[in-house]
Amino acid sequence: xxxxxxxxxxxxxxxxxxxxxILLNFxxxxxxxxxxxxKSISAEKAVLQMEPPYSICLSWEGETWLLLEGTGVxxxxxxxxxxxxxxxxxxxxxxxxxxxxxxxxxxxxxxxxHIEVAVxxxxxxxxxxxxxxxxxxxxxxxxxxxxxxxxxxxxxVEVSLRLPQGKVVVPGVIQNVSRGEDFYxxxxxxxxEQNHPFITTYIxxxxxxxxxILKIRYDFEHKKQREKSQIATGTL
Numbered sequence: 001x002x003x004x005x006x007x008x009x010x011x012x013x014x015x016x017x018x019x020x021x022i023l024l025n026f027x028x029x030x031x032x033x034x035x036x037x038x039k040s041i042s043a044e045k046a047v048l049q050m051e052p053p054y055s056i057c058l059s060w061e062g063e064t065w066l067l068l069e070g071t072g073v074x075x076x077x078x079x080x081x082x083x084x085x086x087x088x089x090x091x092x093x094x095x096x097x098x099x100x101x102x103x104x105x106x107x108x109x110x111x112x113x114h115i116e117v118a119v120x121x122x123x124x125x126x127x128x129x130x131x132x133x134x135x136x137x138x139x140x141x142x143x144x145x146x147x148x149x150x151x152x153x154x155x156x157v158e159v160s161l162r163l164p165q166g167k168v169v170v171p172g173v174i175q176n177v178s179r180g181e182d183f184y185x186x187x188x189x190x191x192x193e194q195n196h197p198f199i200t201t202y203i204x205x206x207x208x209x210x211x212x213i214l215k216i217r218y219d220f221e222h223k224k225q226r227e228k229s230q231i232a233t234g235t236l
Contacts, residue, residue, distance in 0.1 A: 007066070007068075007075040007094040007095070007096065008041065008043060008046075008094055010068050011038055011041050011046055011066075011068070011094075012041055018037065019037075020035055020036070020037060021035075021036045021037065021038060021048065021066055021067070021068060022034070022035060022036070022066070022067040023036050023048070023050065023055075023058070023064045023065070023066060023067075023089075024064065024065040024066075024067055024105075025057040025058065025061050025064050025065070027057055027210060027214060028109065028110040028206075028210045028213075029107065029108040029109045029110045029132045029134075029210075030107050030108075030109060030206075030207050030210045030211070031105050031106075031107060032054050032057050032211075032214065033054070033067075034050050034051060034054050034055045034057070034058075035050070035051040036048040036049060036050045036051070036089075037049050039088070044092055045080065045090055045091065045092045046077075046090070046091045046092075046094075047088060047089075047090050047091075048088065048089050048091065049087055049088055050087050050088070050089060051087075052087060052218055052222075053214060053215045053218035053219065054211070054214050054215075054218070055082075055084075055087065055089070055218070056084070056214055056217050056218040056221060057214065058079055058082045058089050059082050059084060059221070061079055062078065062079055063076060063077060063078050063079055063093075064076070064077055064079055064089075064091070065077075065097060066091075066094075074096070074097045075094055075095065075096055075097060076094070076095050076096070076097045077091040077092065077093055077094050077095075078091065078092050078093035079091060080092050084218075084221060084222060084225055085222065085225050085226060085229065106134050106135070106136055107134060107203055107207055108132045108133065108134040108139070109132060109133060109134070109202075109203050109206035109207060109210065110131065110132050110206075111130050111132075111133075111206070112206070112209070114129050114130075115129065115130040115161055115162070115163065116128070116129060116130075116161065116162070117129065117130050117138065117140050117159065117160070117161045118159070118160045118161070119140060119151070119157050119158075119159055119186070119188065120157060120158055120160075121151075121155065121156060121157045121158065124151070126140075126142075126151075128140050128141055128142055128143075128186075129141045130161060131180075131183075131185050133199065133202070133203065134203065135190075135193050135194045135195065135199060135200065135203065136189065136190060136193055136194075137172065137175065137187065137188055137189040137190050138159060138161075138172070138187075138188050138190070139185045139186065139187055139188075140185070140186040140188065141180075141183045141184075141185065142177075142183060142184040142185070142186055143182075143183050143184075144184070151174045151177075151186065152174060153174055153175070153176060154173060154174060155173070155174045156171065156172075156173055157171075157172055157173070157174060157188065158170075158171055158172070159171075159172050159188055159190075163198050163199070163202045164202065165197070165198040165201050165202055166198050167198075168196055168198050168199060170190055170191070170194060170196065171190070171191045172188040172189055172190050172191060173188065173189050173191065174186070174187070174188055175187035175188060175189045
């Protein structure tokens with residue numbers, strides 16, 4: 001099993017070979033990959049140069065994933081500091097990521113506005129709002145858990161929702177119920193990976209919109225910080 005020390009060792013090899021490292025985070029359910037190159041490394045810290053604009057994610061994230069191409073190593077690190085103007089990030093606290101990572105790299109987009117979802121079988125029916133959707137399954141927001149809303153893990157259900165592209169009805173299986181910040185999330189796995197045109201089109205359009213939001217946030221923050229720096233140095 002890979003440990004933190006081995007991740008640092010693999011990173012050191014990347015420094016010597018000047019190979020690309022991918023930093024991975026998630027924004028509104030979309031995997032955000034940022035190309036980066038190692039500038040320096042010690043036993044505790046690494047400094048990386050990043051490509052804009054999606055690096056903006058690291059300005060509010062407390063950690064990031066590292067994908068070391070060609071090694072199969074997936075690591076996790078704490079974001080110690082992020083310099084948007086310089087395009088640099090300092091990482092520390094390296095540790096391996098050994099479980100459930102492949103599932104997370106699938107785009108699981110969050111909706112822009114409320115979309116009703118009906119979940120039902122022979123015993124009960126529930127109508128709540130969409131939390132997120134991928135080609136593999138769906139998440140449903142549940143504000144509170146009542147007896148009529150509790151489906152059992154492994155229970156077969158039918159899911160229906162109306163996306164902007166049209167109505168979708170697919171069979172699924174209850175995967176889990178997890179607690180969010182202010183709601184419960186009912187996870188439902190589709191019986192088969194869905195290539196339904198309404199689902200794939202919706203996901204693609206949401207991904208594009210979410211990436212555009214990040215680009216706008218980067219441009220706005222970069223301009224603000226550049227002007228602030230110019231005022232401080234008297235060059236504005």
